[in-house]
Amino acid sequence: MYGFEAMTFNIHGGYLEAIVRGYRSGLLTAADYNNLCQCETLDDIKMHLSATEYGPYLQNEPSPLHTTTIVEKCTLKLVDEYKHMLTQATEPLSTFLEYITYGHMIDNVVLIVTGTLHERDVQELLEKCHPLGMFDSIATLAVAQNMRELYRLVLVDTPLAPYFSECITSEDLDDMNIEIMRNTLYKAYLEDFYRFCQKLGGATAEIMSDLLAFEADRRAVNITINSIGTELTREDRRKLYSNFGLLYPYGHEELAICEDIDQVRGAMEKYPPYQSIFSKLSYGESQMLDKAFYEEEVKRLCLSFEQQFHYAVFFAYMRLREQEIRNLMWISECVAQNQKSRVHDSVVFIF
Amino acid sequence: MVASSSSWARALLQISPYTFSAIGISISIGVSVLGAAWGIYITGSSLIGAAIKAPRITSKNLISVIFCEAVAIYGVIVAIILQTKLDSVPQTKIYDPESLRAGYAIFASGIIVGFANLVCGLCVGIIGSSCALSDAQNSTLFVKILVIEIFGSALGLFGVIVGIIMSAHATWPMK
Numbered sequence: 001m002y003g004f005e006a007m008t009f010n011i012h013g014g015y016l017e018a019i020v021r022g023y024r025s026g027l028l029t030a031a032d033y034n035n036l037c038q039c040e041t042l043d044d045i046k047m048h049l050s051a052t053e054y055g056p057y058l059q060n061e062p063s064p065l066h067t068t069t070i071v072e073k074c075t076l077k078l079v080d081e082y083k084h085m086l087t088q089a090t091e092p093l094s095t096f097l098e099y100i101t102y103g104h105m106i107d108n109v110v111l112i113v114t115g116t117l118h119e120r121d122v123q124e125l126l127e128k129c130h131p132l133g134m135f136d137s138i139a140t141l142a143v144a145q146n147m148r149e150l151y152r153l154v155l156v157d158t159p160l161a162p163y164f165s166e167c168i169t170s171e172d173l174d175d176m177n178i179e180i181m182r183n184t185l186y187k188a189y190l191e192d193f194y195r196f197c198q199k200l201g202g203a204t205a206e207i208m209s210d211l212l213a214f215e216a217d218r219r220a221v222n223i224t225i226n227s228i229g230t231e232l233t234r235e236d237r238r239k240l241y242s243n244f245g246l247l248y249p250y251g252h253e254e255l256a257i258c259e260d261i262d263q264v265r266g267a268m269e270k271y272p273p274y275q276s277i278f279s280k281l282s283y284g285e286s287q288m289l290d291k292a293f294y295e296e297e298v299k300r301l302c303l304s305f306e307q308q309f310h311y312a313v314f315f316a317y318m319r320l321r322e323q324e325i326r327n328l329m330w331i332s333e334c335v336a337q338n339q340k341s342r343v344h345d346s347v348v349f350i351f
Numbered sequence: 352m353v354a355s356s357s358s359w360a361r362a363l364l365q366i367s368p369y370t371f372s373a374i375g376i377s378i379s380i381g382v383s384v385l386g387a388a389w390g391i392y393i394t395g396s397s398l399i400g401a402a403i404k405a406p407r408i409t410s411k412n413l414i415s416v417i418f419c420e421a422v423a424i425y426g427v428i429v430a431i432i433l434q435t436k437l438d439s440v441p442q443t444k445i446y447d448p449e450s451l452r453a454g455y456a457i458f459a460s461g462i463i464v465g466f467a468n469l470v471c472g473l474c475v476g477i478i479g480s481s482c483a484l485s486d487a488q489n490s491t492l493f494v495k496i497l498v499i500e501i502f503g504s505a506l507g508l509f510g511v512i513v514g515i516i517m518s519a520h521a522t523w524p525m526k
Contacts, residue, residue: 006477006480007393007473007477010392010396010480011392011396014392014480015396015399016400017397017400018398018399018400018401018403018483018484018487019400019403019404021400021488023404025404025487026404308481308484
């Protein structure tokens with residue numbers, strides 16, 4: 001019952017909610033980012049980060065540091081925190097926490113299949129996979145030749161199995177099909193997650209609906225923009241949009257027939273929350289769109305912490321950490337390539 | 352009022368006032384302790400989790416637990432007071448209006464105190480949980496949220512006051 005979660009939430013979720021709020025206080029602030037943006041070398045970055053919570057993870061790294069090492073260690077911290085929470089969670093929180101990682105599983109599956117298609121070594125690909133999305137039989141993905149085998153050999157035992165029903169064809173895997181597969185899987189995953197949150201009810205359902213709807217709409221816009229000028233037909237494009245969100249169903253009809261960015265802008269400006277995003281871009285420009293979407297997402301994620309006694313704080317925390325890791329990667333790359341003037345192009349401050 | 356031989360009014364009037372008194376006393380202590388326990392676990396689970404990141408909050412935030420505990424103590428006190436009001440009355444006078452009145456007064460007093468303490472314990476517990484989490488992030492918030500808790504704990508006190516006034520007039524007929 002919405003409004004009365006406070007009476008029984010703490011029985012199972014009180015401790016973990018307090019823990020995740022403690023983790024949130026360790027996110028980097030604007031002052032930290034300003035310090036990091038002024039670093040000259042990667043060793044300076046390591047020194048600044050050792051004063052934050054990332055200290056224990058970076059202190060043992062030998063001196064010629066690479067950006068991938070920094071990102072890897074920061075991701076390791078996220079994985080440790082996630083596992084700590086997952087081991088202490090009971091149902092339904094444990095299922096909720098597992099749902100958060102299915103997106104990474106989908107990305108890992110697509111990474112390995114694409115890499116195998118381009119004749120890369122399996123071990124090398126496994127090292128590039130996101131640790132949160134690993135599952136046991138992931139290495140077997142390299143053996144599959146088409147989607148049916150992919151499903152039958154590997155994916156039927158994973159939590160992604162129910163998302164494959166729309167994707168199983170006997171076609172061979174090539175770049176286009178893999179992208180379509182990725183988006184179809186992600187669509188099924190988002191809809192499943194949405195239904196799960198609705199079943200949980202209360203404040204979790206309300207806040208997660210908003211966050212997932214934004215995610216679905218953002219993906220719809222990205223699919224549209226990325227498929228302009230490719231051979232993806234309008235019906236295929238329409239099938240990749242999720243069945244919920246602010247844009248469903250009329251916005252999707254308009255987006256499906258868009259052929260350039262200005263038409264996309266025209267379709268999106270009818271929706272007040274997205275109008276403010278698109279008004280920040282000048283005509284014909286799409287590079288800043290990603291950053292604008294990230295900023296809006298971070299704003300909504302931070303707002304979810306304003307309410308107590310719901311599960312959306314866990315989702316929000318994971319997403320905010322991922323944003324922070326993206327920021328650190330961008331800053332490290334800019335510093336390593338001596339392009340510090342472009343640092344502020346893509347860093348989204350959380351606080 | 353005492354009507355036909357099988358009406359609810361008649362049935363209620365045939366229940367001994369001692370039954371009502373005993374139930375009132377048990378509700379006063381039982382439901383108060385339920386409220387206090389509920390409040391303590393709500394506060395305690397958040398407090399433990401938040402104290403991992405911010406150990407400094409533990410000693411101050413025990414005040415929230417103490418406020419919840421006070422609610423249980425109110426229940427005990429009122430139960431003791433109520434049971435001293437129980438007098439023995441001769442057989443012939445058990446169903447006198449005076450006796451019935453005394454029985455109902457103790458019953459009502461017990462219910463008032465029990466349920467006022469139940470919601471008071473819940474209220475203080477939920478606020479205490481938010482207080483612990485806020486204090487862990489920003490220590491200037493503690494005293495401000497404590498003021499909210501103090502207002503919340505006044506609810507239990509209102510119940511105790513009214514309960515004691517109610518039971519003060521519970522006089523059984525003279526022998």
